[in-house]
Amino acid sequence: MIFVPSAGGISHNPREHTGEAELVAGANVLLDVIAGLAELGREGRIHG
Numbered sequence: 381m382i383f384v385p386s387a388g389g390i391s392h393n394p395r396e397h398t399g400e401a402e403l404v405a406g407a408n409v410l411l412d413v414i415a416g417l418a419e420l421g422r423e424g425r426i427h428g
Contacts, residue, residue, distance in 0.1 A: 382406045 384406040387397045420426045 382409050 384398050384402040387399065390396050417426065
């Protein structure tokens with residue numbers, strides 16, 4: 381699970397808002413994790 385900040389700390393509420401920069405940062409975290417796992421898989425270090 382990747383958490384990104386919401387404006388004013390409001391979450392699970394219709395008033396919740398997260399800015400574009402925070403959403404992009406969260407997506408980049410996910411991308412980095414996936415890329416890292418793919419690299420480990422190519423090295424044969426992950427067994428599924």
